[in-house]
Amino acid sequence: MQTIGAVIFEGFEMLDYFGPLEMFAMHREHFKIVAVGETGHAVASSGGPAVVPDARFDEGDTYDVLLVPGGKGTREEVENAAMLDWLQQASAKAEVVTSVCTGSALLARAGLLEGRAATTNKLAFDWVREISRTDTVDWKPKARWVKDGKFYTSSGVSAGTDMSLQVIADLLGEAAAEKAAFWAEYEANRDADNDPFAVEE
Amino acid sequence: MQTIGAVIFEGFEMLDYFGPLEMFAMHREHFKIVAVGETGHAVASSGGPAVVPDARFDEGDTYDVLLVPGGKGTREEVENAAMLDWLQQASAKAEVVTSVCTGSALLARAGLLEGRAATTNKLAFDWVREISRTDTVDWKPKARWVKDGKFYTSSGVSAGTDMSLQVIADLLGEAAAEKAAFWAEYEANRDADNDPFAVEE
Numbered sequence: 001m002q003t004i005g006a007v008i009f010e011g012f013e014m015l016d017y018f019g020p021l022e023m024f025a026m027h028r029e030h031f032k033i034v035a036v037g038e039t040g041h042a043v044a045s046s047g048g049p050a051v052v053p054d055a056r057f058d059e060g061d062t063y064d065v066l067l068v069p070g071g072k073g074t075r076e077e078v079e080n081a082a083m084l085d086w087l088q089q090a091s092a093k094a095e096v097v098t099s100v101c102t103g104s105a106l107l108a109r110a111g112l113l114e115g116r117a118a119t120t121n122k123l124a125f126d127w128v129r130e131i132s133r134t135d136t137v138d139w140k141p142k143a144r145w146v147k148d149g150k151f152y153t154s155s156g157v158s159a160g161t162d163m164s165l166q167v168i169a170d171l172l173g174e175a176a177a178e179k180a181a182f183w184a185e186y187e188a189n190r191d192a193d194n195d196p197f198a199v200e201e
Numbered sequence: 202m203q204t205i206g207a208v209i210f211e212g213f214e215m216l217d218y219f220g221p222l223e224m225f226a227m228h229r230e231h232f233k234i235v236a237v238g239e240t241g242h243a244v245a246s247s248g249g250p251a252v253v254p255d256a257r258f259d260e261g262d263t264y265d266v267l268l269v270p271g272g273k274g275t276r277e278e279v280e281n282a283a284m285l286d287w288l289q290q291a292s293a294k295a296e297v298v299t300s301v302c303t304g305s306a307l308l309a310r311a312g313l314l315e316g317r318a319a320t321t322n323k324l325a326f327d328w329v330r331e332i333s334r335t336d337t338v339d340w341k342p343k344a345r346w347v348k349d350g351k352f353y354t355s356s357g358v359s360a361g362t363d364m365s366l367q368v369i370a371d372l373l374g375e376a377a378a379e380k381a382a383f384w385a386e387y388e389a390n391r392d393a394d395n396d397p398f399a400v401e402e
Contacts, residue, residue, distance in 0.1 A: 006250070015223035015385060018249070022216035022358065025248030035250035042243070042253045047226030048219070049207070049236035052243045052251040122386065156386035157223065184216060185323065185357035185398045187390060197386045 002171070004033045005063025005090060008043045008051050009083065011073025015157050016100035017045070020067055020164035026180035030172060034063065036090075038082050046071040057086040062093045065167065069160070070101025070121060077106055078131050084110040096167055097151050100160030104153040108132035116148040121156035122197045142198035144189055155195060162189045203372070205234045206264025206291060209244045209252050210284065212274025216358050217301035218246070221268055221365035227381035231373060235264065237291075239283050247272040258287040263294045266368065270361070271302025271322060278307055279332050285311040297368055298352050301361030305354040309333035317349040322357035323398045343399035345390055356396060363390045 004024050006017060024031040037043055037053030044050045055061055068087070077083045087110040091097045099107050101121040105128045107113050117138040120128040129139050140146050145154040145163035147170075154163035165188055169177035181188040205225050207218060225232040238244055238254030245251045256262055269288070278284045288311040292298045300308050302322040306329045308314050318339040321329040330340050341347050346355040346364035348371075355364035366389055370378035382389040 008250075013223070014219040014226065018215040018219035021249050022214070025215065028248045033249050047229045048222050048234050049209075049255065050253040052253060054250065123384065156384075158385050158387040182398070183324065183357075184359050186359035187388070187397060189388060196388060197383070 002031055002064035004031055004065045004067055005036050005061070005094070006033060006067040007036045007069070008053060009038065009073050009077050010043055011046045011071050011076070012043070012069045013071030013101060013157060014045045014048045016069035016071060016103065016160050017067065019158060019161035020098070020100065022184055023161060023164040023168060023180045023186070026183045027168065027172060027176060034061070036063075046073060057082060060089065063090060064094060065096040066090055066094045066098060068099040068103035068106055070099070070103040074102040074105055078109045087112065095150060096171070098163060098167060099153045100163070101154070101156045102128055104128060105131050107151070107153065108134060108137055113137045113151065113153070116151055117146050118148065118151065118153040119143040119146045119155050120153065122199045123156060125199050141200070142195045143192055144195045145192050147192070155197060161186065165190065166192065203232055203265035205232050205266045205268055206237050206262070206295070207234060207268040208237045208270070209254060210239065210274050210278050211244055212247045212272050212277070213244070213270045214272030214302060214358060215246045215249045217270035217272060217304065217361050218268070220359060220362035221299065221301065223385055224362060224365040224369060224381045224387070227384045228369065228373065228377060235262070237264070247274060258283060261290065264291060265295060266297040267291055267295045267299060269300040269304035269307055271300070271304040275303040275306055279310045288313065296351060297372070299364060299368060300354045301364065302355070302357045303329055305329060306332050308352070308354065309335060309338055314338045314352065314354070317352055318347050319349065319352065319354040320344040320347045320356050321354065323400045324357060326400050342401070343396045344393055345396045346393050348393070356398060362387065366391065367393065
């Protein structure tokens with residue numbers, strides 16, 4: 001059994017979060033999903049319903065896989081020391097760290113992407129690069145997702161679902177990734193280099 | 202402005218719900234999302250985090266578009282009179298009624314699909330047909346989604362996202378559907394007849 005520590009914050013993007021979680025949930029005999037929030041209070045998603053955290057930052061639990069969604073709330077969270085501290089501590093203990101969309105800006109601001117290749121939402125590409133306040137991240141303008149060491153960063157929103165299948169393939173094997181997509185009737189993009197939404201540099 | 206009344210119940214499937222809601226949220230100047238539950242209590246999704254209802258069945262509000270997800274919880278909900286009553290009353294007032302995956306079993310048991318064509322999850326196809334307790338639904342074994350009058354029923358999990366783009370196209374025009382998919386970096390299947398997960402009859 002591996003635990004997925006899936007962080008929520010005010011204004012997180014719904015599909016960034018629930019697309020990957022759905023794929024992990026297809027193998028619920030192997031993955032346990034835990035919604036982690038700064039406090040125990042329910043957190044409103046961007047444009048949608050509120051989600052209840054199962055655990056708090058200050059509990060300091062260890063998670064095998066981290067999921068960091070994007071959304072308009074990242075514009076506040078890049079300045080939130082409690083978030084950046086938790087990301088640093090939880091990442092140090094995790095086997096795999098993933099982000100979707102502008103969630104990579106949080107990883108970058110926490111200093112976790114120094115010297116690494118990464119990607120992000122193609123419509124917020126320049127914002128992420130600037131707000132990250134580092135020149136050492138190699139931001140990829142054309143990538144459905146990027147894997148560098150234990151860090152998987154994905155492109156915008158729906159790309160997170162494809163990235164999560166790569167994580168499943170790496171942890172449980174390609175057949176497990178194919179099964180997750182099949183059971184969810186998901187027409188997956190299994191090629192990290194196939195990015196229909198790439199931006200021109 | 203149109204309201205989306207998106208029903209939740211214990212054991213609803215995450216992506217059935219949040220895939221379509223993400224697409225509607227891409228046009229948040231036009232759609233307001235309301236999570237509707239039988240009570241005001243948070244409801245655990247299938248394998249994932251709990252969601253807080255914004256409104257209750259007994260408030261009797263009118264919604265322009267209904268979204269009914271599937272998930273293992275439908276096996277309880279097909280026997281839940283409060284759910285079936287609410288579906289009947291809310292559907293009568295709605296302009297569009299949608300279901301994802303086994304959510305169509307709830308519409309069928311509420312008597313809303315009599316004489317209509319519909320589809321559902323391909324892995325639960327026979328279960329849905331039996332539990333519906335009606336011979337008058339024309340269940341389609343090969344369809345990403347089916348539109349019959351104001352009722353849109355989709356195939357399993359991820360198919361709901363494609364169906365929601367058809368609803369957006371019908372309500373706001375094809376360009377709006379294309380924009381929603383583009384902004385969410387979603388590689389959409391815009392062809393209702395293109396069903397890679399079709400079952401043999």
